[in-house]
Amino acid sequence: MSFGIALSGLDAAQSDLNVTANNIANSQTTGFKSSNANFSELFASSSSATDTQVGNGVQLQDVEQQFTQGDIETTGNSLDLALSGNGFFTVSQGGSVEYTRAGSFQTNNAGFVVNSAGQNLQVYSPNANGTFNTTQLVNLQVPTGDSAPQATSTGTLDFNLPADSTPPTGGAFNPANVNTYNQSTSMTVYDSLGAAHTASFYFVNTAANKWDAYEYIDGNPVPAIVAPATTPTPVTLTFSDTGTLQAVDDVNGGKVATAVSFGAYQPTTGAAALNITYDLSATTQFGQNFGVTSVTQNGFTTGQISGVSVSSTGVVQANYTNGQSTNLGQVAVANFADQNALQQVQNTNWVQTFSSGQPVYGQAGGANFGTIQSGALEESNVDITSQLVNMITAQRAFQANAEMVSTDNSVTQTIINIPNQQ
Numbered sequence: 001m002s003f004g005i006a007l008s009g010l011d012a013a014q015s016d017l018n019v020t021a022n023n024i025a026n027s028q029t030t031g032f033k034s035s036n037a038n039f040s041e042l043f044a045s046s047s048s049a050t051d052t053q054v055g056n057g058v059q060l061q062d063v064e065q066q067f068t069q070g071d072i073e074t075t076g077n078s079l080d081l082a083l084s085g086n087g088f089f090t091v092s093q094g095g096s097v098e099y100t101r102a103g104s105f106q107t108n109n110a111g112f113v114v115n116s117a118g119q120n121l122q123v124y125s126p127n128a129n130g131t132f133n134t135t136q137l138v139n140l141q142v143p144t145g146d147s148a149p150q151a152t153s154t155g156t157l158d159f160n161l162p163a164d165s166t167p168p169t170g171g172a173f174n175p176a177n178v179n180t181y182n183q184s185t186s187m188t189v190y191d192s193l194g195a196a197h198t199a200s201f202y203f204v205n206t207a208a209n210k211w212d213a214y215e216y217i218d219g220n221p222v223p224a225i226v227a228p229a230t231t232p233t234p235v236t237l238t239f240s241d242t243g244t245l246q247a248v249d250d251v252n253g254g255k256v257a258t259a260v261s262f263g264a265y266q267p268t269t270g271a272a273a274l275n276i277t278y279d280l281s282a283t284t285q286f287g288q289n290f291g292v293t294s295v296t297q298n299g300f301t302t303g304q305i306s307g308v309s310v311s312s313t314g315v316v317q318a319n320y321t322n323g324q325s326t327n328l329g330q331v332a333v334a335n336f337a338d339q340n341a342l343q344q345v346q347n348t349n350w351v352q353t354f355s356s357g358q359p360v361y362g363q364a365g366g367a368n369f370g371t372i373q374s375g376a377l378e379e380s381n382v383d384i385t386s387q388l389v390n391m392i393t394a395q396r397a398f399q400a401n402a403e404m405v406s407t408d409n410s411v412t413q414t415i416i417n418i419p420n421q422q
Helices: 002-025 384-416
Strands: 035-042 057-065 072-074 081-084 088-093 096-100 120-126 132-139 154-160 183-190 196-207 210-217 220-222 235-239 245-249 259-261 277-279 291-297 305-310 315-320 325-335 343-345 349-351 360-363 371-374 376-378
Touching (some): 002 057, 002 384, 132 325, 132 360, 154 183, 183 291, 305 325
Parallel strands (some): 154 277
Antiparallel strands (some): 035 057, 072 376, 081 371, 088 120, 096 349, 120 132, 120 325, 154 291, 196 210, 210 220, 210 235, 235 245, 259 277, 305 315, 315 325
8 A cells, every 4th residue: 555655646746846847948938827736635435434544645636827927028029918917818710719928929921910829819890989899809900001191171270460560562462472471381281192282371461450361282372363363362361459360251252250261272183172171260460470389280191001009908009101090909808707727728828618717808907907018028927946946845755755665665575575484
């Protein structure tokens, strides 16, 4: 019996060494979680059991995963993702879903975001209103094409016209003659094909608190001059005696509060006609100086992808050279009722089991879900020092049980060699 007990001790010590060796071997593996070997006593039970009954040895009860947080190491690669807190990344390949803490991802030749094993990172797809469809998981794909342009349709002009201005003396307005207008400014606008155009604005004081405003795009009047006219139809700005904009007379003769269109302009690029509405609500007539506070517009040119960014809540965006960003998805984070019951598989992945329960999906940063750090990876949580101590302990246990086998062998030999005395 003692032989069997000692052999079970040898097996247990060997299992302990195997677990320790695996931990040490994966001390540099991204997202790896160390394990502990847990043992239980073997005890033969029978109806005749007494308080003098001796146990039958030891057995390996389970290998328990330790899901403590690993250190976060920055990498600079935006598609390297580290989870700080609870949860797992979800990856899929051929319909097989697995879960991992190893967030080293890259794009394949089709633009899909995959790990080193070719498994696709799972995300929630974006909705048109800026939210995400949390009812279905899809493969994350980074587009390779250009970002479509957007024609300018609205703009703002915030400026101050000098209150002490007088009408110019150079004759009828002519943008080529600086003596025919008081002030000017310009901004860049875009047509439907993404081509940039320069919109210039000229301001002519016509009377106290009254100004005519003209728009030229690429040196062409807006709207186009129709013979026999020699200048385009201006927009008239009327200010109150306190310097605030009181009314705007648009090119069609109607009065509007603060927004106006100078008319349509047909680009020569083959794009659709530009008809931009400008917000002039912040326009003033104060003091002696002309000043432009800001000019903005909502158009942009064609853009090439310049990179991918991932927020702490897992929102993945494609960034373009035209300053625009597009939501590609939100990383789906999974959690389990009993993560220790997950079955470990290769590639530092886990799969669900009956004991672990169904995965509960959510967004990073939500209740019971950790946050995501882009450009970083979670290192292995193996503590080398403690593993070396475990190795020494397991080695001594192995030696002690081996000595027990040797002792049992000596006792057996002694018994065998006892002479038969009659």
